[in-house]
Amino acid sequence: MPGQRPNNRFTVLLPLLFAVVLIIGILLGMTLSTGQSAVLFDTGTSPKEKYTGQTKIEEMLRYIEAKYVDSVDRDKLVDEAIKNILDQLDPHSSYISQEELRQVTEQLEGNFEGIGVEFMMVDDTVVVVAPIAGGPAETVGVMAGDKIVQVEDSIIAGKNLDNQDVINLLKGEKGTDVTIGVLRGTQKSIRRFTITRDEIPLQSVDASYMLSERTGYIKISRFSATTDKEFLEAMEQLVDEEGMEDLVIDLRHNPGGYLQKATNILSQLFPRDGELLVYTEGRAVSRSDYESTGRSFFNIDDVVVLIDEGSASASEILAGAIQDQDRGLIIGRRSFGKGLVQEQYRLSDGSALRLTVARYYTPSGRSIQKSYDDLDAYRNDFQERYENGELFAENKIPVDDSTRFYTNHGRIVYGGGGIIPDIFVPLDTSLMTETFAGLRAMVPNFIYRFLEKDNPGLQEWTLQTFRDSYRISEDVFQDFVAFVGEKDEDLAAEASAYRSDLKRYLKARIGRYLFEEEGYYAVIHTSDPMISKALEALSKPNPIKEQALFDKR
Numbered sequence: 001m002p003g004q005r006p007n008n009r010f011t012v013l014l015p016l017l018f019a020v021v022l023i024i025g026i027l028l029g030m031t032l033s034t035g036q037s038a039v040l041f042d043t044g045t046s047p048k049e050k051y052t053g054q055t056k057i058e059e060m061l062r063y064i065e066a067k068y069v070d071s072v073d074r075d076k077l078v079d080e081a082i083k084n085i086l087d088q089l090d091p092h093s094s095y096i097s098q099e100e101l102r103q104v105t106e107q108l109e110g111n112f113e114g115i116g117v118e119f120m121m122v123d124d125t126v127v128v129v130a131p132i133a134g135g136p137a138e139t140v141g142v143m144a145g146d147k148i149v150q151v152e153d154s155i156i157a158g159k160n161l162d163n164q165d166v167i168n169l170l171k172g173e174k175g176t177d178v179t180i181g182v183l184r185g186t187q188k189s190i191r192r193f194t195i196t197r198d199e200i201p202l203q204s205v206d207a208s209y210m211l212s213e214r215t216g217y218i219k220i221s222r223f224s225a226t227t228d229k230e231f232l233e234a235m236e237q238l239v240d241e242e243g244m245e246d247l248v249i250d251l252r253h254n255p256g257g258y259l260q261k262a263t264n265i266l267s268q269l270f271p272r273d274g275e276l277l278v279y280t281e282g283r284a285v286s287r288s289d290y291e292s293t294g295r296s297f298f299n300i301d302d303v304v305v306l307i308d309e310g311s312a313s314a315s316e317i318l319a320g321a322i323q324d325q326d327r328g329l330i331i332g333r334r335s336f337g338k339g340l341v342q343e344q345y346r347l348s349d350g351s352a353l354r355l356t357v358a359r360y361y362t363p364s365g366r367s368i369q370k371s372y373d374d375l376d377a378y379r380n381d382f383q384e385r386y387e388n389g390e391l392f393a394e395n396k397i398p399v400d401d402s403t404r405f406y407t408n409h410g411r412i413v414y415g416g417g418g419i420i421p422d423i424f425v426p427l428d429t430s431l432m433t434e435t436f437a438g439l440r441a442m443v444p445n446f447i448y449r450f451l452e453k454d455n456p457g458l459q460e461w462t463l464q465t466f467r468d469s470y471r472i473s474e475d476v477f478q479d480f481v482a483f484v485g486e487k488d489e490d491l492a493a494e495a496s497a498y499r500s501d502l503k504r505y506l507k508a509r510i511g512r513y514l515f516e517e518e519g520y521y522a523v524i525h526t527s528d529p530m531i532s533k534a535l536e537a538l539s540k541p542n543p544i545k546e547q548a549l550f551d552k553r
Contacts, residue, residue, distance in 0.1 A: 150181030216244035223257030256313025282358030303328030320362035337370030337418035366415025
């Protein structure tokens with residue numbers, strides 16, 4: 001009733017009643033939840049509260065570990081989550097696990113720790129192709145042709161090991177010992193060598209030799225921590241001992257590497273100080289210019305750079321600077337088109353994040369990065385080039401007029417998708433068959449057996465006389481066909497159709513045995529259309545001027 005005072009007793013009992021009801025509700029809810037097919041967890045946080053991404057991912061992982069129906073590998077889940085995040089960025093930002101990082105570092109740093117042998121598998125036996133000069137294996141007396149049949153107390157011959165299995169057995173920390181047992185020649189007793197592992201250099205300059213009386217050749221397979229040093233050593237030998245005047249740099253299938261190593265090499269080709277070689281710039285990274293140092297040790301006249309669809313990153317930087325500054329000619333096919341700069345950040349567990357932070361720009365200002373809006377198309381770029389005819393006809397190369405730039409002498413060049421060569425050389429598919437690949441795969445094992453026999457006079461050849469005059473006889477070729485026939489009669493029946501090319505590869509493998517990589521490439525290049533085009537261009541008094549006149553026709 002109006003004006004009536006509340007009942008004091010009811011007022012006192014009201015909170016107690018609420019508490020009892022609340023407890024009954026909780027107990028009832030727990031009973032009803034038993035046996036239900038799904039349980040949703042409420043953290044008690046208001047939906048309006050803002051989570052950080054890190055908080056959300058960590059929270060999700062905790063729930064998975066606590067409640068998921070099966071046991072899970074947390075580290076594996078984290079790795080996959082990181083990879084999926086990076087997949088949303090660009091094709092070259094990547095996560096590198098601890099184990100992968102070790103292998104990547106070996107490739108880029110230019111060395112690994114082991115015994116120092118190059119080997120191949122012959123009928124389930126490890127055969128030393130060559131001990132690395134100055135390496136631990138050579139020091140103790142391991143020789144080319146030795147068959148490694150034992151490592152420590154374990155027989156490894158006939159165990160169906162693959163190359164990685166053998167590498168894992170022979171590699172190890174610097175200063176540790178490994179004992180190997182080898183069979184040499186026709187000897188029946190095993191020789192044992194205890195080898196102390198050491199740092200083994202990984203060469204990134206695969207070969208350097210003279211193509212002609214005045215033209216030298218240097219092949220660079222990647223830009224590692226030692227590439228510029230290796231390049232200088234090759235240049236010194238070619239210039240001081242062979243009299244090189246012109247230079248062909250082969251960057252075909254070179255995926256790139258360290259930017260600074262590419263610019264160091266470029267400085268040797270630009271005598272003047274302050275020539276712009278490349279610059280980088282990104283959203284959070286200000287522009288950085290890389291210029292020639294003016295400390296060139298050699299006088300080189302004309303330069304040719306060979307590229308193809310496998311030339312990427314630092315290879316494109318080198319080719320782009322040579323082209324934009326009209327320092328030389330680019331010959332081959334359009335390069336890959338990777339113009340993104342990655343920085344590597346070590347993570348706490350020993351893995352690493354390689355993150356794109358900027359873009360490369362050639363001296364004329366062009367970005368060579370091709371579009372990656374469609375990641376599937378980006379990854380299948382080679383197949384697309386093959387199918388649209390770009391690898392076979394220059395007029396099939398896609399060109400966007402809005403990306404037109406000009407070289408130092410006014411020649412037109414294009415950006416937006418790799419370096420387009422000055423002189424186009426189509427892809428030769430005549431040997432891109434499964435049959436030839438199968439026959440070629442038989443060559444190393446056959447030549448190993450061929451060289452095991454008594455071959456007097458081989459050591460009397462020089463590289464030049466071997467390249468120009470040594471011939472694979474028809475008898476040797478027929479021996480090779482018989483060797484193939486022992487393993488695959490159908491394949492052997494096809495060998496005669498590839499006679500001249502197989503003889504070239506047989507000769508090249510012998511050349512490798514006699515003169516290492518220089519011997520191999522010197523023979524292979526006798527039928528290399530890009531090398532022929534390079535020598536043709538360099539035979540002209542002023543190759544750049546000749547090309548500029550041709551471009552204006």
